[in-house]
Structure formats: structure tokens, C-alpha cells
Amino acid sequence: MNVGDRHFRTIWLNEDGRSVDIIDQRWLPHELRVETLKSANDAATAIRDMWVRGAPLIGVTAAYGVALQMRTDPSDVALDAVWDTLHATRPTAINLKWALDEMRALLRPLPEAERAAAAYRRASELADEDVELNRGIGRNGLALIRAIAARKKPGETVNILTHCNAGWLATVDYGTATAPIYLALEEGIFVHVYVDETRPRNQGAQLTAWEMAGHGVPHTLIVDNAGGHLMQRGAIDMVIVGTDRTTANGDVCNKIGTYLKALAAYDNHVPFYVALPSPTIDWTIADGLRDVPIEERDGDEVSLVWGRAPDGTLCQVRISPDATGAANPAFDVTPARLVTGLITERGVAEASAAGLKALFPEKAKASAA
Numbered sequence: 598m599n600v601g602d603r604h605f606r607t608i609w610l611n612e613d614g615r616s617v618d619i620i621d622q623r624w625l626p627h628e629l630r631v632e633t634l635k636s637a638n639d640a641a642t643a644i645r646d647m648w649v650r651g652a653p654l655i656g657v658t659a660a661y662g663v664a665l666q667m668r669t670d671p672s673d674v675a676l677d678a679v680w681d682t683l684h685a686t687r688p689t690a691i692n693l694k695w696a697l698d699e700m701r702a703l704l705r706p707l708p709e710a711e712r713a714a715a716a717y718r719r720a721s722e723l724a725d726e727d728v729e730l731n732r733g734i735g736r737n738g739l740a741l742i743r744a745i746a747a748r749k750k751p752g753e754t755v756n757i758l759t760h761c762n763a764g765w766l767a768t769v770d771y772g773t774a775t776a777p778i779y780l781a782l783e784e785g786i787f788v789h790v791y792v793d794e795t796r797p798r799n800q801g802a803q804l805t806a807w808e809m810a811g812h813g814v815p816h817t818l819i820v821d822n823a824g825g826h827l828m829q830r831g832a833i834d835m836v837i838v839g840t841d842r843t844t845a846n847g848d849v850c851n852k853i854g855t856y857l858k859a860l861a862a863y864d865n866h867v868p869f870y871v872a873l874p875s876p877t878i879d880w881t882i883a884d885g886l887r888d889v890p891i892e893e894r895d896g897d898e899v900s901l902v903w904g905r906a907p908d909g910t911l912c913q914v915r916i917s918p919d920a921t922g923a924a925n926p927a928f929d930v931t932p933a934r935l936v937t938g939l940i941t942e943r944g945v946a947e948a949s950a951a952g953l954k955a956l957f958p959e960k961a962k963a964s965a966a
């Protein structure tokens with residue numbers, strides 16, 4: 598997306614043709630910092646410590662991490678070791694394993710001398726494919742926004758709530774939940790986005806709000822607990838969120854707090870959509886509550902908050918007593934029954950095994966549902 602007059606992706610090959618540049622998202626919205634990953638371990642750190650985050654972007658970063666390793670040591674042992682190292686960084690987003698499996702399946706049969714070039718090529722392809730998948734999600738989600746706009750009076754706004762950041766910063770470009778919003782704005786539809794701050798790391802307040810402001814999308818930051826209140830008062834026309842792993846029967850794992858939004862939407866008859874590229878579907882599991890691993894992150898992410906001090910410096914402040922420990926589950930699971938539809942690159946699927954198989958028939962045999 599454009600940042601000022603410069604187009605950015607979230608990750609790209611450095612001009613040296615070997616290292617990999619990323620936007621280090623920890624410092625947004627206050628500073629746009631680019632970091633250079635020079636090794637697979639750098640890529641692992643960037644994923645684990647959330648310099649980059651978001652399921653599709655995690656996958657592409659891991660793919661480049663494999664390429665960085667193949668340039669250093671293209672052996673089978675190194676290939677397996679880097680798969681293990683990168684896979685261990687974060688447990689929930691299925692795109693991580695999907696990308697690592699893609700890379701290993703490609704590289705294993707190749708002579709070692711050919712592996713580095715093939716790995717960089719494939720990582721670049723995965724990045725480009727992500728952009729195209731998101732464009733497809735955008736087109737399919739746009740139709741839903743158009744339909745809501747058509748039921749409104751001329752000039753009335755379509756009010757959309759989103760949780761966390763499933764924007765271009767969570768992918769290589771365009772985003773998943775935000776792709777339809779960007780297209781709606783470009784089409785002249787009056788859209789407005791309520792942005793959940795999304796505690797504890799505030800991906801909404803820091804990242805989604807930054808994206809919306811940068812792209813000129815009218816938006817309002819709200820605390821996570823305000824969404825139900827707004828839905829009760831008819832202020833929300835639809836909810837669009839992303840996902841880190843959706844099961845074969847449509848259970849949706851996403852940032853903590855998503856389930857509560859889905860409950861409020863269900864109770865207030867607000868359409869609740871989930872935007873996802875097909876690599877985010879885990880066809881091997883059906884029961885999300887039972888089978889999706891939920892990442893438990895450091896409690897300090899709850900107790901400490903980053904921000905800009907009055908003197909302009911970035912700092913962390915503690916918001917709870919030193920003696921108070923904090924629990925920090927990073928994701929929750931929304932049962933398929935609460936999901937209105939899954940916006941994919943191939944169309945909008947019912948959140949069910951049948952709905953997903955109808956759009957992805959080639960996955961039917963592999964489906965656990």
C-alpha cells in the first residue's frame with residue numbers, strides 16, 4: 598500500500614539480492630522502521646517477537662527464512678532444522694506450517710546446489726500469490742459491502758467493525774479484512790470503520806488505525822468492549838475480521854476478543870464475516886476449540902503498554918501493580934455457527950464443511966470435516 602507517495606509491501610528482497618527487508622511493525626504508528634533480515638534466525642526472531650505478524654505475512658517471512666538458510670547451508674539436515682526453528686516461533690497461524698511445508702516439498706528433491714535459488718524464487722512467488730489472493734478477497738467482500746450500501750439511503754455510510762489488524766500489514770499487501778474496505782472506498786461507497794483497539798498489543802489502535810488514516814478511510818478507534826454496545830444501537834452494519842486458522846468445518850481462530858464480537862453480532866443480527874486466503878484453512882482439523890493450539894504470550898504484554906511520551910520518545914509504561922501477574926492468551930475460537938460467511942479468493946463460503954468443499958472441491962479428500 599502507499600505510505601505517503603511511496604508504495605510499500607510489508608516484506609521485500611533487499612537490493613543486495615540476498616537479505617530480506619521488512620517493516621518492523623513494533624514501532625508503528627509513530628515510526629516506520631525497516632529492518633533487514635540476514636539469516637534464518639533473524640527471520641525467526643522477527644516472527645516470534647512480532648516485528649512482523651499476521652498469518653499470511655508470517656508464512657511469507659518463514660519462506661524467506663528458509664531461503665536465507667539455504668544460502669548458508671543447503672543440506673537436508675539444515676533444511677529440516679530450519680523448518681523446526683521457524684515452525685516453533687508461533688503455534689497458531691497455520692500459514693506458517695503451510696509455507697514451510699511448501700518450501701520443504703519444493704527443495705527436498707533438488708540438488709543442494711540448486712536449493713538457494715529455488716527457495717528465493719518460491720518465497721517471492723508466495724509473496725506475489727498472497728497479493729493476488731487478497732485482491733480476490735477484496736472483490737468478493739466488496740460485493741457484500743455493495744449490497745449493504747444498496748439498502749441505505751443515498752449518501753448514508755456503511756459502518757464496519759473490525760478487530761485486530763487483518764490489513765495490508767498482516768499480509769504482503771492489501772490485507773484480508775481490509776481488502777474489501779479499500780475497494781469500497783475506491784468505488785465511492787461511503788464506508789466508515791470502527792477499529793477495535795485490540796488489547797493487549799493494540800494491533801487495531803497502532804496498525805489498523807494507521808492503515809485507515811494512511812489510505813483515507815474514515816474510521817473511529819474504540820475500546821474492545823464498546824463493540825457490543827454499538828451493535829445494540831444499530832451503529833454497526835457488518836463485522837469483517839481476519840483469521841489465523843480456520844478449520845475444515847468453518848470454526849475460526851483469530852485474535853483474542855473475536856469470539857466476543859461474534860456473540861454480540863449474533864445477538865444483534867449483525868452479519869459477521871471472516872476474510873481469509875485459502876492457505877489459512879486447516880483441512881486436517883474440524884473442531885477448532887479442541888484442535889487449534891492457542892498461543893500463550895508473555896503477561897508483560899498485558900501489564901506494559903507502548904506509546905509515545907510527551908517528549909516524542911517511545912516508551913513502555915506499566916499499567917498494573919508490579920506484583921500482579923497477567924494471563925495472555927493471544928487467540929480465541931469462534932464456532933462456525935456464529936459466522937455469517939467466509940470471504941475467500943474464490944467467493945463467499947458458508948462457514949461449514951459443505952460450504953468450504955463447494956469452493957475448494959480439490960480439498961474434499963483431505964478434509965477432516
Ligand SMILES: CSC[C@H]1O[C@H](OP(=O)(O)O)[C@H](O)[C@@H]1O
Nearest residue numbers: 650651652761763767839851852
Ligand atoms: C490476516 S491474518 C491477521 C490476523 O493475525 C493477527 O494476529 P497477530 O497480530 O498476533 O499475528 C490477528 O489474529 C489477525 O486477525
